[in-house]
Amino acid sequence: MITVERLSKTYRVADKQPGLAGTLRHFLRRRQRDVSAVRDVSFAIAPGEMVGFLGANGAGKTTTLKMLCGLIYPSSGQVLVAGHQPQRRHPDFLRRITLVMGQKQQLIWDLPPMDSLRVNAAVYGIPDRVASRRIAELSDLLELGEELTRPVRKLSLGQRMKAELLAALLHEPELLFLDEPTLGLDVNAQLRVRQFLAEYNRRTGATVLLTSHYMADITALCPRVLLIHQGQLFHDGPLDRLTSRLAPERHVRLELEEPAPAEAFSGLGRLDSLENCEVNLRVDPASLTRVLAQILERFEVRDLEVNDPPIDQLIGELFRQGSL
Amino acid sequence: MRIFGLNRRIVRALLGSQYAHMLEYRAEIALWALSGVLPFIMLSLWSGSDARSQLGLDGVALDRYFLSAFLVRQFSVVWMVYAFEEDALLGRLSPYLLQPLHPLWRYVASHLGEQLTRLPFAAGIAGVFFLIQPQAFWIPSLGGFLLAWLATWMAFAIAFLLQSLIASLCFWSEKATALERLLFLPFLFFSGLLAPLTAFPPAVQDWVRWTPFPYLIDFPARVLSGDPVNLAAGFGAQLAWVVLLLPLVLLLWRAGVRRYSAMGA
Numbered sequence: 001m002i003t004v005e006r007l008s009k010t011y012r013v014a015d016k017q018p019g020l021a022g023t024l025r026h027f028l029r030r031r032q033r034d035v036s037a038v039r040d041v042s043f044a045i046a047p048g049e050m051v052g053f054l055g056a057n058g059a060g061k062t063t064t065l066k067m068l069c070g071l072i073y074p075s076s077g078q079v080l081v082a083g084h085q086p087q088r089r090h091p092d093f094l095r096r097i098t099l100v101m102g103q104k105q106q107l108i109w110d111l112p113p114m115d116s117l118r119v120n121a122a123v124y125g126i127p128d129r130v131a132s133r134r135i136a137e138l139s140d141l142l143e144l145g146e147e148l149t150r151p152v153r154k155l156s157l158g159q160r161m162k163a164e165l166l167a168a169l170l171h172e173p174e175l176l177f178l179d180e181p182t183l184g185l186d187v188n189a190q191l192r193v194r195q196f197l198a199e200y201n202r203r204t205g206a207t208v209l210l211t212s213h214y215m216a217d218i219t220a221l222c223p224r225v226l227l228i229h230q231g232q233l234f235h236d237g238p239l240d241r242l243t244s245r246l247a248p249e250r251h252v253r254l255e256l257e258e259p260a261p262a263e264a265f266s267g268l269g270r271l272d273s274l275e276n277c278e279v280n281l282r283v284d285p286a287s288l289t290r291v292l293a294q295i296l297e298r299f300e301v302r303d304l305e306v307n308d309p310p311i312d313q314l315i316g317e318l319f320r321q322g323s324l
Numbered sequence: 325m326r327i328f329g330l331n332r333r334i335v336r337a338l339l340g341s342q343y344a345h346m347l348e349y350r351a352e353i354a355l356w357a358l359s360g361v362l363p364f365i366m367l368s369l370w371s372g373s374d375a376r377s378q379l380g381l382d383g384v385a386l387d388r389y390f391l392s393a394f395l396v397r398q399f400s401v402v403w404m405v406y407a408f409e410e411d412a413l414l415g416r417l418s419p420y421l422l423q424p425l426h427p428l429w430r431y432v433a434s435h436l437g438e439q440l441t442r443l444p445f446a447a448g449i450a451g452v453f454f455l456i457q458p459q460a461f462w463i464p465s466l467g468g469f470l471l472a473w474l475a476t477w478m479a480f481a482i483a484f485l486l487q488s489l490i491a492s493l494c495f496w497s498e499k500a501t502a503l504e505r506l507l508f509l510p511f512l513f514f515s516g517l518l519a520p521l522t523a524f525p526p527a528v529q530d531w532v533r534w535t536p537f538p539y540l541i542d543f544p545a546r547v548l549s550g551d552p553v554n555l556a557a558g559f560g561a562q563l564a565w566v567v568l569l570l571p572l573v574l575l576l577w578r579a580g581v582r583r584y585s586a587m588g589a
């Protein structure tokens with residue numbers, strides 16, 4: 001469905017020093033700087049796959065998605081999506097894809113989503129009856145009702161996002177490019193959107209590419225993850241392989257009833273910090289259950305948390321260790 | 325059949341939604357319609373002055389000219405650059421570029437929707453004008469009216485294409501909207517909004533005829549008011565401008581989108 005070979009994108013940005021002198025110098029002799037956003041990325045995606053893009057801010061996720069859907073031109077490399085070169089924006093290609101950006105919107109702000117849906121139905125040449133049926137189906141899945149007939153500006157963020165999804169999927173695209181579709185949504189709404197995407201993928205067999213800063217989105221939806229760091233692809237595969245490679249340890253945070261000395265934690269894992277009653281440990285996942293049982297046995301525990309370290313932090317750490 | 329992605333059904337859906345959209349702004353549009361009374365102010369200025377005799381139009385004809393100028397302006401006003409600027413800023417342009425419809429059609433539709441919303445207000449203002457100046461009342465012949473309508477639409481098309489040209493330049497520099505303001509000055513003087521073109525010295529008139537400006541207000545207003553006017557020359561010039569501008573706009577837009585895509589959309 002998608003093949004990407006040695007794809008790169010370099011943005012040219014004006015380099016301007018701050019202050020009046022900088023402005024004048026910029027005015028007289030424009031200096032430009034190249035920002036390398038995506039470097040030499042290659043991968044292939046089969047029809048029906050759900051693939052997650054992970055990476056820190058500025059890693060190049062949005063840039064990659066935009067190149068895949070044809071919004072921006074690659075600086076070098078080959079992209080083939082659904083048999084098309086995306087940047088040509090051939091109508092047949094456009095009919096088969098959709099792009100949803102969490103922080104941007106296509107619905108007309110002052111009108112109910114229904115009006116925008118009607119326009120989209122016409123633009124994509126969907127017969128009225130088919131459009132009505134799809135709207136009914138999708139709004140059922142998304143749990144949208146009278147919201148569709150209320151002006152967009154009077155909808156909550158979550159309702160608006162769901163309406164945006166509906167509008168973006170009305171033409172039943174085979175390829176979904178979703179850039180942070182759950183941005184700013186509360187946990188419930190995130191869950192709803194996630195379930196919806198899984199269901200859409202199951203029903204239509206659509207290929208879904210997704211970026212998100214919420215790990216939960218990726219873990220719940222994407223068996224396969226592409227990890228991008230500073231424009232380069234450095235992991236392509238199942239998520240658990242990534243987490244075990246990245247995070248061989250779990251973070252355990254304890255709050256004890258009474259302070260305990262550092263020695264008391266020997267054999268329980270690596271002690272990160274110890275401050276009065278608050279303890280941070282790193283524990284090997286294989287021995288996690290054993291360690292937790294021992295902790296509960298040895299100490300009076302007021303509170304206990306087990307976390308995966310944040311993915312962005314892990315990636316940074318990995319880079320510092322030079323293991324890439 | 326689709327013309328740059330457009331077909332009859334899309335026209336209907338776009339016009340319907342844009343009319344509904346503009347109705348949300350009817351209060352603003354009523355104010356815009358009111359703010360278009362410049363021709364009436366000019367009329368009252370000219371009426372009280374000795375210079376009136378030099379305008380080439382006598383009493384009632386001058387009243388009718390300025391009322392017609394008002395109406396033509398009402399239905400050929402273009403604000404596409406500003407809507408475009410906002411869309412580009414808010415990132416709405418990107419999804420539009422990914423739909424199988426030329427984005428310019430959306431702006432055409434919103435202007436037509438706005439004109440429809442404006443209609444009752446413009447008619448109301450014309451009604452008030454006749455109450456004050458009953459001697460100027462006239463009903464154009466059906467043929468004359470249809471011709472005037474066509475001329476007004478052509479004027480709208482020229483103005484729209486001119487602004488689309490400027491909007492396309494926005495892909496290179498956000499400051500391009502300043503060009504719109506720059507164009508406004510010659511438009512004000514040479515379109516016939518302040519005075520009929522015949523008020524200018526013949527040398528100026530000869531020169532101005534080679535610009536698009538007189539075909540934006542002066543020509544359609546004369547057709548509407550029933551002034552004797554060279555129809556073939558006027559429509560010919562309008563058509564020539566459309567034919568000249570259209571490919572230019574399409575080319576520049578294409579190049580602009582290409583640049584936008586290179587810059588990062």
Ligand SMILES: Nc1ncnc2c1ncn2[C@@H]1O[C@H](COP(=O)(O)OP(=O)(O)OP(=O)(O)O)[C@@H](O)[C@H]1O
Nearest residue numbers: 011013035037056057058059060061062063587588
């Ligand atoms: N239009 C642009 N012009 C110049 N540089 C850009 C442009 N868009 C992005 N960049 C730069 O390219 C790099 C990659 O940006 P991109 O938006 O793809 O990152 P991202 O992974 O989507 O980040 P985030 O998680 O913050 O959304 C960044 O360094 C960014 O500053």
Ligand SMILES: [Mg+2]
Nearest residue numbers: 061062063179
């Ligand atoms: Mg991004």
